Amino acid sequence: MRRSNRTSAGQATGWISSATTLGAMRFERNAPAKRVVILGAGFAGISLARRLEQRRDLDVTVIDRNDYTLFTPMLPEVASGSIEPRHIAQPLRVALRRARFIIGAVTDVDLAQRAVSLEGTLDGTPRRVAFDSLVIALGAATSTHGIPGADDHSFALKTVKDATALRSHIIRMLETAVSTDDCEDRQRALTFVVVGGGFTGVEAAGELRGYLRSVRRFYPGIRSREIRLVLVGGAPRLLEQLPKRFGSRAQRIFARRKIEVVLNDDVAAVDAGGLTLKSGQRYESRTVVWSAGVRPAPLIEKLAIDQSAHHAVVVNPDFSVPGHAGVWAIGDCAQIPKRRGGFYPQTAQDAVREGPLLAHNIVAALRGRPTRTFHYRSPGMMASLGQREGLADLGPGVLLDGMPAWLLWRAYYLTHLPGAARKLHVALDWTIGFFFQGDIASIT
Secondary structure, eight states: OOSBTBTTOOEESOOOOOSOOOTTOOOOTTSOOEEEEEEOOSHHHHHHHHHHTTOTTEEEEEEESSSEEEOGGGHHHHHTTSSOGGGGEEEHHHHOSSSEEEEOEEEEEETTTTEEEEEOTTTOOEEEEEOSEEEEOOOEEEOOTTOTTHHHHOBOOSSHHHHHHHHHHHHHHHHHHHHOOOHHHHHHHTEEEEEOOSHHHHHHHHHHHHHHHHHGGGOTTOOGGGOEEEEEOSSSSSSTTSOHHHHHHHHHHHHHTTEEEEOSOOEEEEETTEEEETTSOEEEOSEEEEOSOEEEOGGGGGSSSOBOTTOOEEOOTTSBOTTOTTEEEOGGGEEOBOTTSSBOOOOHHHHHHHHHHHHHHHHHHHTTOOOOOOOOOOOOEEEEEETTEEEEEOSTTOEEEHHHHHHHHHHHHHHHSSSHHHHHHHHHHHHHHHHSOOOOOOOO
C-alpha cells in the first residue's frame, strides 16, 4: 500500500475519518473570502479540499496537471489486467463540490508576492493565481536514484499510463517468446524482474505472477518452468517497514510460487538487455519494473524553503512551513515530524488524515488562533500478493495470510474507493476475473 503511489502502492487498514472538524468558527460577515490554493490532487490534497469547501467564507482552488484523482493502491491490479484503468480514476470535477479546479502544471511559486504560476496542460496558456494560504501537496514521483540506464530501460508503476504500458509490454514479451527461434532472446522475453522490496514491489510481483499463470494457456509454446520472475530488494528483508514476521511470511509465499527473491543487493545498472546488481549478479531480461523509491515533485527543489536531504518540504508538526506564514505542506512531498522523534511515513493512510487536520489549522491561523499538531498511530497494514493470497497485520500478535487476508484487503479498499459507480465497476471487474482467465488484448 502506497501512495502514493503512494504508490505504492500495500497500505493501511484504517482510513477512519478524522475526528477533527472545522468547528463553528466564522470570519467577519462582510470580509472577502480568503483564497486557499492547493497544489496537487492526491489523497492529501483531495481530503483537504473536501473539508475546506464546506466553508462558505473560503475561496478554495485545486491545481493539478490531471483532471482526475487516482486510487493508487490498485495500480498493480491495473497492470495485471484485473481492473480497468478508468475504474480507479475519479474526475476531479466530480470529487469536488464547491472548490474551483484548474488543470495545469505549476511552474513557479512566488512566496513574496503570494502567487502561483502555471501552464495549462491542454494548451500551454500561462496563468497566475494569487493566494492567502498555500498548500503544497504535490506528491512524489518515481526515483531511480541516478542509477545508470534505469530511467530509460525500466517501467515505473506510479500512474495509469505506467500500468497500462507495462501490461501491454508483458503481452508483447509473451508474443515474442512464441515467435522467436533465438533461445537467448526467448529467455530474456520470459524473464521479469521487479526492483523494490516495499509494498509496491511486493504487490507488483504477486500480481504479475498471477497474471502470467492465468494467461499462459493462451501460449501453448511456453512451458511454465520457462517463465522466470525475480524480485530484487536492497534491504535485508521484504517489507522492511513492517514487523519482521510480515516480510518473512511474504518471502515464504513467494518461494512456494517460484518467485526468486534477492535481498541485500542493490542495482548497479540497467540496460536494454537486463540489469546488473552491485554484487555482480546479472539478469538477462527485457522487462524491469522499478518500484525502489520515490522523490518529491521536482518543483519543490526550486522553492526557497527548508528541504530535507531528499528534497521533501520540512514542516512543523502542524504542517506549517517554517518562516513562511500561510504556507503549508502535506502528503508525500512533506517531511512531517513525530512527537517522539522521526518522521511519518509517506503512505496513503497518513495522507487522508493529514487533510482534515490541516483544514482546521488553516482556519485557525487565519483567525489568529492556535493550531494543532499531527499525531497518528497506524492500526495495521495489508498487502495483496496476488493469486487470491494476501497479508494483513492487524496489530500485535495478529497476522492473517492467505485468502482471508486477500478478501479483507479487497473488502477494505472497495469501501474506500470514491463513488458508488467505481465501487460497482471494480466489484464487477473482480467478479469477472474470479471466473474467467486474464485478458491478453494489448490496447494502449
